[in-house]
Every structure is written in C-alpha cells, then in structure tokens.
Amino acid sequence: MPSRSATAGPFNRSWGAYAFLAPALLILFLSLLLPAIATIGMSFTDISFLRPANWVGLDNYFRLMADGRFQQAIGNTMYYTLGVTFPTMALGLLAAVALNRKFPFRIVFRTIFYLPVLTSLIAAAVVWVYLYEPYSGPVNGLFVSLGLGPQPWLSSPNLAMMALIIMAVWRDFGTAMIIYLAGLQDIPEEIYEAARLDGASKFSILWRITVPMLGSVTFYLMIILIVQSFQVFGAIYVMTGGGPLGSTETIVFQMYQTAFGYTEFGYSAAMSTVLFFVILLFSLVGTKIMRRGEG
Template sequence: MAFEQKPKEVSFQQNWSAYAFLAPALVILFMSLLLPAAATLVMSFTDVSFLHPTNWVGFDNYIKLLADEKFGQAVANTIHYTLGVTFPTMALGMLAAVALNRKVPGRIAFRTIFYLPVLTSLIAAAVVWAYLYEPYAGPLNNALAGLGLTPRPWLQDPSLALNSLIVMAIWRDFGTAMIIYLAGLQDIPNDVYEAARLDGAPPHKIFFRITVPMLSSVTFYLLIILIVQTFQVFGAIYVMTQGGPLGSTETVVYQMYQTAFAHTEFGYGAAMSTVLFLTILAFSLIGTRIMKRKDG
C-alpha cells in the first residue's frame, strides 16, 4: 500500500515558503553571530581603532599577545576560574539532583530554592555578594569575627579574590546543573535500579556504578555549556573587582573589553577574542574525544 511509505519517500516537495519562515531569524543570526565571528578574525589582522586610519598588520597582534604578560595572566586566571567553577558545580548539581529525584519531603521547595540563584540577574547577585564579602561591615567577616576568627579582605587580597568569585559562581550555577541532571535521571529506566537492589548492591555502589555512568552524556553536555559560559565571565568581575587587586581577577573577556572600549584598540581586542574562541572550541573538541573513548 502506498500509504505505508514514509512521507519522505513519497516525494520531495520543495516548499518555497520555508525560506520566508527562516529569513528573519537567519538575518539576525547572521548579524549577531556569524558576521561578527568572521569580522573578529579579519579585524585581528588589523590595527583598527577610532584614533587613526586602519592598516593591515599581519600577525603583529598575535605576536604581541604571546609576549603580553598581562594577557598571559588573564588566560591563567580564566583557566583557574573555569576549572574552579565547573567541577564543583557539576558535583553539587549531581548530588542535589540525585537527592531530589526521590520522594523527599518538600522536594519541589528544595528544587525551587536551588534554582533561585540561576534566576537572579548577574548584577544583582554580584552586588549582593560584594556586600557579603565587604571587608569591614560585611556579614561574612562579621560572622567570622563573632566566632573569634580573623576577618579577611575577600575581594581585596590578590590570593583570595579569584576564589571568592569562584564560590559565588558555583552558588549561581549549580541549580542549572541540578535541573539538567534531574532531566537525565528521569531517562534512566527504573528496572536497572530495581535489579541492582535485588542483587543487594549498597547505595554508594549503585550511585557510582549505575547513576554516574548512565548520566555520562548529560555530564558531557553540562561540561561543555559550563566551560563555554564560565570562560566568558565578565559581569561579576566588572561589578566586584574590576580585574583587581593587582590583576588577580583579570580574565580574558574583561581584558578584551578594556582593550577595545577603554583603550579603543579594536584590532588587538579582536585578536584576544579569536584566541578565546579557539580555546573554547579546543575544549569542546577534547571533551568530545574523551566522551567517544569512554563510549567505545
């Protein structure tokens, strides 16, 4: 019977109105993502600026970047920040998801509470945390002093500032990880757990031998979105530390912003942005390879 054929095989009917449906979205994506990505690459080979006419400079910007100690520090800070945020965020998110995937009393309330920081605007969160970390009148140091411990200049000490920002980012992001892990947990068939329990497997073994491996594709997805997101940290630094003290919280995007908009060196900023883009791409590719090896 002809009816049993799949629609695809019946005929290919070119539908011209599809292009009209797609056009507005594609024009916007072209303008906001595709053209900028191409423009960044082109600009990175020029010295474009508001201050003087534009010249081609070849690889000068990249050579300058290699020797730029400030940029090196920004890269190191960004990597430190990304690693510091990503793994605790995923671990906390997974724990929260596993805990709230059972019939725990008040689990909807817990879920909502853990998700609230995700909803807060970055600037509101940054302002509130700037107050919590405030060295003289802030609640954190007040509590420490009350307990007889030494108060610390959380955001003013170069050895503490970046880690203080990391703690705030984990607070803000682990709700995202939890929601995505909860979704992943719903895909694990119940029989698997049932069988493991009948075999008398203890809970921690069930967690490490079943839950964690069954969630590995979700973990990979999360790892990528968290790396891409934390690599681009900007708002929190703009509000809380302005890259200081002593450049200890200066990250790639923050330095890029400074280079482009404070010093109007757009070409040099574009070179930084290209490096940032390639780094994120490399991380994604490495992640994909690790995942493939695990599956195989």
C-alpha cells in the same frame, strides 16, 4: 515518465521552507556571523578611533604570544574555569540525587535551589559584594563568631578569585541540578531495586550505577560550564574590576579593557579571535567525543 508537477513539488516545497527560514537566517547573519567576520578582519589591523587604521598582518598575534598580561589572563581564566566547573557539577549531582526522591515539599526545595539561576547576574554580584564586605559583611561576621579573623575577600590577590568562584558555584549549581534530574528520570528503577537486593550500599549505588549511567549528561554539562566560564565578565566587572593586581583579570575582561579602556580595538579583536577558536575547537572535540560515547 513522471509529470512535471510531480517532479517540481519537492523543489517548490524546499524553496517554501527556505523562504520561511530567510528572516531568521538574515537576523542570524547580521547579529552573529557578520560581527564575527568583522572582528577577525579587525584583528589584522591596528584600528583605533584615535588614529587611521593600518594593516599589520599577524603582528597582533605575535604580540599576544609575548604579552605577559595576556598569559596571566589565560591562567586566571583556566583557574576560574576549573574552580567553577567541577564543584558545580558535584553539588548539582548531589542535589539532584537528594531531590529525586519522593518526600514532602521536594518541589519547594528544587525551586529554592534553582532560584539563583533566575537572578540577575549583576544583582547577585552586588549582593555578594555586600556579603564579602570586610567590616560589616555577614561572611566575615561568621568568621569572627567562629574565632577567626576577618578576611579581605575581594581585595586580596590570594582570595579574590576564590570569592568569585564561590559566587559562581552558588549561582550555577541549580542548572547542573536540573540537568542531572532530567538524566536521573531516564535510569530504570529496576536497576536500583536489583542493586538493593544484592545488598549494595547507598554510596556504592551512587558511585557504581548512577554516576556511570549519567556519563553522557555529565559530559554535556561539563562542556556547557567550561564554555560559560571562559566567557565570564559581569561578576568580575562588578565585584573586583579585574583586581587586585590583575589576579581576577580573565581573557574577556582584558578584551573589554583593551578595547574600551586603551582603545586598541585591533589588539582586542585578536584576543577575541583566539578565544573564539579555542571555544569552537573545544566544543567540536567535546561534541564528537560525546557522540562517540553515545554510539
């Protein structure tokens, strides 16, 4: 029969581990879980600091389904997400393949391409506002030098979202490059050597070997970029303010305006809850698909 000390050992060690984890778990609960629960609870009320709060049940969610402005924000968010995700992945892959080869100063080029990621988002947005300036900005200066007329990049409903997407791709493709570079290190060089001996072209090697073998990396990166794009706010706040005519108003920006502009905190909480569950569902499904593919 095992001694009491022998059976109590694993139990005591578990409680010791929980004791060390308790401060981090408490911080996690207070900073993430508790606000999330409070937000979900607020979504069932008409809370506003201008009047007493009342329980309204699902009224905020029914209002969302009939809100044309919210539907426009969903469309804008999807447009931005698709416009950022796939070009960022494509440019990141091309940069990673180019910089995975051995040549002088490749570390310098990697650093230069990754620098925008380290730049403050607000600072980068301010710089791009200057670049898009309609009269003296460098972008329109380039257009004029090519014989094209200047464009109202941030004041045109047709161009403003595209201008935001270009800035986001410039800033984020360095992240995609680093992730793809890590994935390329795991592909055995013997596979490439065998393909070259068989007479495969560089494009064929890229399309038939590199891209398929980076499938799990690509899917992981796609999930990260989509979740990140769903939550875009800072660049829109600085560069367009949601305009013109709501053409760059995304879900998160509309949540901010609804809460702090119109003081409709309950309605804003309903928007936040919907976005939270959409991102959660997408992340869970994406993770399950990725694990099944790895298996």
